[in-house]
Amino acid sequence: MSAGHGFLHRAGDSPVHRLAPQVKIAAAVLAVLCVVATPREAFWAFGVYLLAITSVWFVARIPVGWFASRALIEVPFVILALVLPFAGHGERVDLLGIPVSPEGTLAGWNILAKGTLGVLVSLTLAATTAPQDLLLGLQRLRMPSVMVTIATLMLRYAEVVVAEAKRMRVARISRGDDPRFLWQLGATARGVGSLFIRSYERGERVHLAMVSRGWTGRMPDGRVDGRGSAAVEAVESGQSGQAVPTAPALLVAKLAFAYPDGHQALFGVDLRVEPGERVALLGPNGAGKTTFVLHLNGVLGGGSGLIEVAGLPVAKEHLREIRRRVGVVFQDADDQLFLPTARQDVAFGPANFGLRGAELDARVAQALEAVGMAEVADRSPLHLSGGQRRRVALATVLACDPEILVLDEPSANLEPVARRELAEVLLGLDRTMLMVTHDLPYALQLCPRSVLIDGGVVVADGPTREILADTELLARHRLELPFGFRLD
Numbered sequence: 308m309s310a311g312h313g314f315l316h317r318a319g320d321s322p323v324h325r326l327a328p329q330v331k332i333a334a335a336v337l338a339v340l341c342v343v344a345t346p347r348e349a350f351w352a353f354g355v356y357l358l359a360i361t362s363v364w365f366v367a368r369i370p371v372g373w374f375a376s377r378a379l380i381e382v383p384f385v386i387l388a389l390v391l392p393f394a395g396h397g398e399r400v401d402l403l404g405i406p407v408s409p410e411g412t413l414a415g416w417n418i419l420a421k422g423t424l425g426v427l428v429s430l431t432l433a434a435t436t437a438p439q440d441l442l443l444g445l446q447r448l449r450m451p452s453v454m455v456t457i458a459t460l461m462l463r464y465a466e467v468v469v470a471e472a473k474r475m476r477v478a479r480i481s482r483g484d485d486p487r488f489l490w491q492l493g494a495t496a497r498g499v500g501s502l503f504i505r506s507y508e509r510g511e512r513v514h515l516a517m518v519s520r521g522w523t524g525r526m527p528d529g530r531v532d533g534r535g536s537a538a539v540e541a542v543e544s545g546q547s548g549q550a551v552p553t554a555p556a557l558l559v560a561k562l563a564f565a566y567p568d569g570h571q572a573l574f575g576v577d578l579r580v581e582p583g584e585r586v587a588l589l590g591p592n593g594a595g596k597t598t599f600v601l602h603l604n605g606v607l608g609g610g611s612g613l614i615e616v617a618g619l620p621v622a623k624e625h626l627r628e629i630r631r632r633v634g635v636v637f638q639d640a641d642d643q644l645f646l647p648t649a650r651q652d653v654a655f656g657p658a659n660f661g662l663r664g665a666e667l668d669a670r671v672a673q674a675l676e677a678v679g680m681a682e683v684a685d686r687s688p689l690h691l692s693g694g695q696r697r698r699v700a701l702a703t704v705l706a707c708d709p710e711i712l713v714l715d716e717p718s719a720n721l722e723p724v725a726r727r728e729l730a731e732v733l734l735g736l737d738r739t740m741l742m743v744t745h746d747l748p749y750a751l752q753l754c755p756r757s758v759l760i761d762g763g764v765v766v767a768d769g770p771t772r773e774i775l776a777d778t779e780l781l782a783r784h785r786l787e788l789p790f791g792f793r794l795d
């Protein structure tokens with residue numbers, strides 16, 4: 308994905324665009340403070356500010372019209388400014404036969420001038436600085452990490468809403484709707500309910516991915532935390548929890564689950580996976596595969612049956628450790644990546660699990676190295692290609708050093724080269740792996756064993772080659788090998 312234009316950001320290579328983000332943020336804050344502190348009667352000063360801002364636009368090579376269309380967010384200020392001359396207190400003077408309050412007029416001017424200049428300064432900053440660079444700038448200005456995190460999450464959510472709105476617009480136009488902006492604006496307003504639901508669902512998936520990497524609602528602040536490190540060391544040395552070295556990597560017995568709306572998705576799944584095994588989870592749409600894997604790290608729960616990870620039951624009191632042991636790589640890498648740089652995204656999980664300082668840095672470097680992405684460590688994940696993002700998403704989970712790696716559709720939407728490169732990375736990892744996939748050749752290449760789930764139960768379990776050779780079994784469960792693919 309290239310940087311490109313957004314609604315508020317206009318990519319370019321002007322000297323203003325090239326300025327360090329922290330310098331631009333500091334300059335913008337200073338400018339707004341100056342504007343706010345200027346006495347409202349200093350009309351000339353507001354003229355100078357406006358001239359300075361338009362000069363920046365000139366140097367940044369951004370047309371005035373671009374800002375004008377975006378300055379619509381200022382409408383509430385304008386309405387207030389227009390009302391005040393009539394609503395203001397004190398004496399009245401006659402203006403074209405209408406009595407107006409001089410004090411109200413000055414107050415209205417004050418709001419209009421300062422509001423407009425404040426909006427224009429903010430728009431200039433946003434137009435010349437990519438969102439991710441703004442976050443980097445905040446960090447370099449040593450803003451408290453919790454504030455940068457809040458800004459990051461707000462930005463991520465704004466992206467989610469804008470992306471969903473765009474997708475809905477494309478879908479409407481594809482079905483013959485009028486593509487004109489105003490018409491679309493009306494349609495978006497009418498569809499705001501479903502936009503909210505879709506954004507909420509997307510937000511929920513991002514949240515699930517965060518929870519799966521140990522997020523407990525508190526952002527790791529990067530300071531050394533002896534208690535956290537001790538917890539991780541204890542886990543690593545096998546002292547915490549009741550890990551039994553000889554236990555299977557995963558043991559699931561009679562797992563049944565119904566969603567809150569009453570839909571029964573699992574009807575008693577049994578599965579045993581030994582340490583180091585690579586198992587493909589196959590099955591048609593709606594078979595229950597995702598529901599099943601979300602139980603393995605306790606993201607879903609409340610059904611009946613037993614799940615143990617290396618002998619440790621998946622239960623509320625063990626969730627933190629279970630989530631460190633079971634790393635889930637979600638299908639859409641965008642659900643997993645939300646911080647300004649790949650390095651920060653990869654550090655998110657291990658920092659949640661208590662790692663700090665040099666130990667954390669080493670873990671992050673190791674994980675990025677393992678997926679061949681060390682060179683993109685300081686780039687924004689949003690600027691990476693689909694294949695690169697998939698690999699960074701994998702690194703975010705590897706950095707937690709999980710014993711079991713669960714991959715949901717790892718090859719989906721990847722071009723053939725990226726698909727092969729990811730397979731090479733996965734084959735090079737020495738750990739227990741569970742891979743949900745509709746890509747049967749990928750299952751054959753990566754997983755010696757396959758488990759076929761349908762209707763919420765396991766219907767076949769055996770060597771992948773044997774399962775894929777059973778054309779009747781595949782047909783019964785709506786699976787088929789790609790055209791021209793032969794099992795030799």
Ligand SMILES: Nc1ncnc2c1ncn2[C@@H]1O[C@H](COP(=O)(O)OP(=O)(O)OP(=O)(O)O)[C@@H](O)[C@H]1O
Nearest residue numbers: 566568570572590591592593594595596597598599
């Ligand atoms: N949040 C939910 N609420 C209610 N029902 C759900 C929910 N999520 C999934 N289901 C239902 O549970 C069943 C299993 O869904 P699941 O997503 O686990 O299937 P899957 O095998 O992963 O499918 P796919 O291959 O299409 O991703 C489906 O019938 C689905 O409609």
